[in-house]
Amino acid sequence: MINASDYDFFVRFLKQKSGLQLSDDKHYLLESRLMPLLRKFDVPDFSKLAAMLRDGSSTIIAAAVVEAMTTNETLFFRDKAPFEDFTRTMLPALSAARPPGHRLRIWCAAASSGQEPYSLAILLLENPGLVGRREVEILGTDLSNDVLDRARAGRYNQFEVQRGMGVQMLMKYFTKVGDSWEVKEQVRKMVQFRKFNLLEPFSGMGTFDIVFCRNVLIYFDPPTKTDILARIARVLAPDGYLVLGAAETVIGVGEAFKPLPQHRCTYVPCAASMERRPSPFGIKV
Amino acid sequence: MKTCLVVDDSGVVRKIARRILERLGFLVEEAVNGQNALESCDRAMPDVILLDWEMPVVSGIEFLRLLRAREGGTVPKVIFCTSLNDMSHIAEALEAGADEYIMKPFDDEILHEKLEAVGLAEKDLL
Numbered sequence: 001m002i003n004a005s006d007y008d009f010f011v012r013f014l015k016q017k018s019g020l021q022l023s024d025d026k027h028y029l030l031e032s033r034l035m036p037l038l039r040k041f042d043v044p045d046f047s048k049l050a051a052m053l054r055d056g057s058s059t060i061i062a063a064a065v066v067e068a069m070t071t072n073e074t075l076f077f078r079d080k081a082p083f084e085d086f087t088r089t090m091l092p093a094l095s096a097a098r099p100p101g102h103r104l105r106i107w108c109a110a111a112s113s114g115q116e117p118y119s120l121a122i123l124l125l126e127n128p129g130l131v132g133r134r135e136v137e138i139l140g141t142d143l144s145n146d147v148l149d150r151a152r153a154g155r156y157n158q159f160e161v162q163r164g165m166g167v168q169m170l171m172k173y174f175t176k177v178g179d180s181w182e183v184k185e186q187v188r189k190m191v192q193f194r195k196f197n198l199l200e201p202f203s204g205m206g207t208f209d210i211v212f213c214r215n216v217l218i219y220f221d222p223p224t225k226t227d228i229l230a231r232i233a234r235v236l237a238p239d240g241y242l243v244l245g246a247a248e249t250v251i252g253v254g255e256a257f258k259p260l261p262q263h264r265c266t267y268v269p270c271a272a273s274m275e276r277r278p279s280p281f282g283i284k285v
Numbered sequence: 286m287k288t289c290l291v292v293d294d295s296g297v298v299r300k301i302a303r304r305i306l307e308r309l310g311f312l313v314e315e316a317v318n319g320q321n322a323l324e325s326c327d328r329a330m331p332d333v334i335l336l337d338w339e340m341p342v343v344s345g346i347e348f349l350r351l352l353r354a355r356e357g358g359t360v361p362k363v364i365f366c367t368s369l370n371d372m373s374h375i376a377e378a379l380e381a382g383a384d385e386y387i388m389k390p391f392d393d394e395i396l397h398e399k400l401e402a403v404g405l406a407e408k409d410l411l
Contacts, residue, residue, distance in 0.1 A: 025308065028301075032392040158370060158388045162395045166402045167375060167386040176372050 002027055006050040010034075010065075013053055017066045033068045037061070075164040076115045076122075082212070082243045082265045087123055089263060090241045091130040094209050097239055103135040107208045109198060109232070110216035111140030114151030114191070115160070118183050120212075121190040122173050139208075141196035151193050154183035198228050202235045209237050214265075215245035217253075226254035233257065233269050242267040287405055288329070290314045292322040292345065293337040293366070298389075302335055302366070305393045309406055319343025323351060330357050333405050335396075336383075338367035338374070346381055353382040362403040366391060 002010065010030055011022045022030065034049065041061055043049045052058055053065065077083050094104055108117040117140040124136055142148050161170055161181045174181040198216065211232050217225045232242060233256035242257055243265055244250070250257040250267050257267040289311040291302045303313045314331060316322035318340040325331075334352075338345040345365065352358040362384045367374070370388035378386055385399045400406035 028305065028393050032390075159392075159395070162388060162391075163398050167379065167383075171372065171375060171379070176370075 002031055002046040006047055009050050009054065013062075014066065014069055017062070022069075030069070034065065037064055037068055040064070074113050074115050074160060076161070077119045077164040078116070078214075079246045079265065080164075081246070081263075082214070083119060083123060085241075085243070085260075085263050085266045086120060086210070087127055087130060089260075089266070090210055091127075094239070095131050095134065098134070098209075100132070101134065103137060104131060104210075105137045105206065105208045106139070106210045107205070107212070107235075108138065108140040109196075109211060109213040111142045111148075111151055111193065112144075113147045113156075114140060114154060114183075114193070115156075115164075116140070116212055116214070117151075117191040117193075118154065118187055119164075121187045122169065124190065125173070125187065126169075136190070138191045140191055140193045142193075143195070143197050145195060148193050148195055154188050155180040156183075157181075199224070202231050205235050207237055208235055209240045210243070211236055211240070212243045214243060215248070217244065217248055222253065226256075229254050229256045236269060238269055238271060240269065242269075286310065286312045287333070288312045288314065288331040290316060290322060290325055290331040290334045290361075292316045292319065292334060292340070292348065294318055294340045295337070298337070298366075302396070305396050306335075308393075309397065309400065319345060319348030319351070322348050323355075326352060326355070326358070326361070331361050333362040333364065333400065333403060335364050335366050335387075338365060338369050338378075346377065349378070349381045349383060362405060364399050364403065366396075 007027060007030065014022060031046070034046065037043070038045070038049060041064070043052065043061075049061070049065070053062055056062070098104065106120060108120070111117050117138045120138055124131065140151060142151070155177065157180060161174060170181065173184050173187050175184055213232060217228065220228065229250060236242060241260070244267060246265055250259065255270055258270050260266040260268050287310065289306050291299050291306070291313060293299050293302070294317050299315050303315070306313050314325055316325050320343040322334070322336075323343070336345045336349065343351070345367065349363055352361070352363070359382070363382065364385040364387060365378045365383050366387040366389060368389040375386050384403045387395055387399055397406055
């Protein structure tokens, strides 16, 4: 058990290191996430772990604590709203606007270990009528080779596959391999992964219809954010969509995008028409 | 108030589940095996049942089949919560009428997600 003073310390430590804000009642979450680290680093208890963080004796352990507590970034269908927008708003509008046979291109610019692009691929399989026989390209990029290797493998532990995804979907699109759950080939083949740094020029990327760039801009300073958003706008179709994280906004960060009214997390290029209407059809999400 | 019946022969699991569920606003009942759970359901059907598989007297899967055959027994949402985590067990549970499936060990986020998936919890309550 984590005592009250250590809990307060962990809360302050995580706020300072990652911006993560834990409320007063997250003891169980903190314990369940940090318990594996006690075993991994052979630390006897939470008090000792807090002491090690206080005296700064191990930057590796400090980084591991932050990472363990911020792994929400790897949820399937994280935040749900962007995925509802994807099927209810973006795909119907883009399919209607593009000529038959025109390929739709989707870029997950901070794909991490692959849950986001695979979630999109699963939604396309769940809703085949949305794009008809149109080809859809999903590109996942990330800075880290390690996470891209995980993404390409498409293997997740049981904690990862249980958060954000229902059991029916798990059984339909995953296979159990040893202790892991592996994304089925029909999903994996829909996604391409590539190493890419958002600070590098976007030349050669082509034009995308939808860009997911969630929970990565928070790591950049305001001028860099403005620059990245401006460059995303240049590789996004004029009637395309940008999706940011739930805690992110374009307000005050350049003038390339504006929020799509009534759609949390979804943005459109400033020059784009506001004549975007949600689909009247009930679409499975 | 929403009600949840926690069926598990482990007192530790029942205690952890109760703590999370009460924080989410549930009134919690407990049962130590499937027989005990059936008696509880005969008194009052809960909104949701968190169900272990391997238990003495009447197992979780036996309980679920008996429950679903009872009058009113299709009403409660049933979330299996078990360390049996292979595909054949999950398929068997779904076939018997389970609504969701938690592979132990679980944490508050997973339980919350599954309750949300069966329509009995709202987002951002934890």
